[in-house]
Amino acid sequence: MATEVQWSELQRDPRGVAALADKGDVRVRRRDGASLLLIREDRAQTQSEGSIIAARALRNIAVHLSPEVAVGGVLDEFPWVECLPKSEQRQFVVDFVRAFQASAELGQWDVLAQTITEWRSTAAIYADPALAKMLTGPIDGDFGPVPAPMES
Structure with missing residues (x-):
């Protein structure tokens, strides 16, 4: 506090x-x-080191868990993961652990937040079967020329 x-x-x-x-x-x-x-800088350093240790431990724990157990643990915190197909649920766990470790190593938790945001958006797409079908199905036809990128 x-x-x-x-x-x-x-x-x-x-x-x-x-x-x-x-x-x-x-x-x-x-x-x-x-x-x-x-x-204080010394306290910030200790917190950073603790985050890195926790990230490494999480990665090692995840390696020893079956995919079903890992997904089950994640579902408790992120119930929207259940909207993802089973193969995507496993990939979310892998991406989550890697982003957690990268965030801890860098001291930049935006990496983890971005990973969660992107996967939550993916889950929202899968939650709407019509949208999921449209976005994951084949693309038929030519949509015309692509305009040149605009300079910013």
């Missing part, structure tokens, strides 16, 4: 806020933007 202070308090008493950060994380509230989180 982070201690909360206002931006003005950080400006008025930076040493006092630094002392709070020595005891734990400090959330600095700002009126004109997103809050800032102050964390």
